Amino acid sequence: MKGLLDDEADALFQALADRTRRDIVRRVAGEGLSVSDLAADYDMSFAAVQKHVAVLERAGLVTKRRVGKRQIAHAEVGPLRTIRSMLAELEDQWVERVQRIDDLLAGDEQAGS
């Protein structure tokens, strides 16, 4: 039922679990860059960079738009928001439960003192 959500989260976290890909997302935020513009600044083959972009594309973090012979990659902010809200939820659960336990402890203290 929520498997699709999990699939998306898997893809997003995995896509961001590589420093080259995180760097690409940073660099194409806003204006967008062609794959070869991107590739020029990494110490790896063009094909490797192209595969990184493909991973980001599959995760929905970037989209490509053809302009002449170049293919321009753009970052998509939506998935970043998705992943942030997932983490916020995790953190909220943490805070919530800690608070609940603190309340219990406070109650015990009062009762025990």
Place this chain on the structure above:
Amino acid sequence: MKGLLDDEADALFQALADRTRRDIVRRVAGEGLSVSDLAADYDMSFAAVQKHVAVLERAGLVTKRRVGKRQIAHAEVGPLRTIRSMLAELEDQWVERVQRIDDLLAGDEQAGS
């Protein structure tokens, strides 16, 4: 120079790029659970769950405290905050550059009309 930061980010994103591990983080948020308590609810071997906990531990997302013969896993909220601020930064860069481009376009429009 910033390799350590990247190492941490690699470890955090990779640790969260597995649904079982995300579930474990949720479940040990606040109170904490022993490794076998955790393992009881997954359709995999004890050793597999133990390895997942170890990955989370290496990433700093979980710490263990021995209580009798049991080893209690607790979630750490710090790394979650770290990862959230990384994403916030990414998103800010996005918003910033889009804004800058919007400003340019607005200027062009005014000049061109």
Place this chain on the structure above:
DNA sequence: TAATCATACAACCGGTTGGTTGTATGTAAA
């Protein structure tokens, strides 16, 4: 001490990942 329970860890296996090189295709410029 012996038996048991909770954990740790090593060795192994199939699938995936991050890189390579080579080749094919599509677009632009001579």
Place this chain on the structure above:
DNA sequence: TTTACATACAACCAACCGGTTGTATGATTA
């Protein structure tokens, strides 16, 4: 049309990942 450039994609390889089973260690209980 040829030539050159930007991209795509397949095949290959070593390393890593997520799982397994089996064995060893540590703490608790009989």
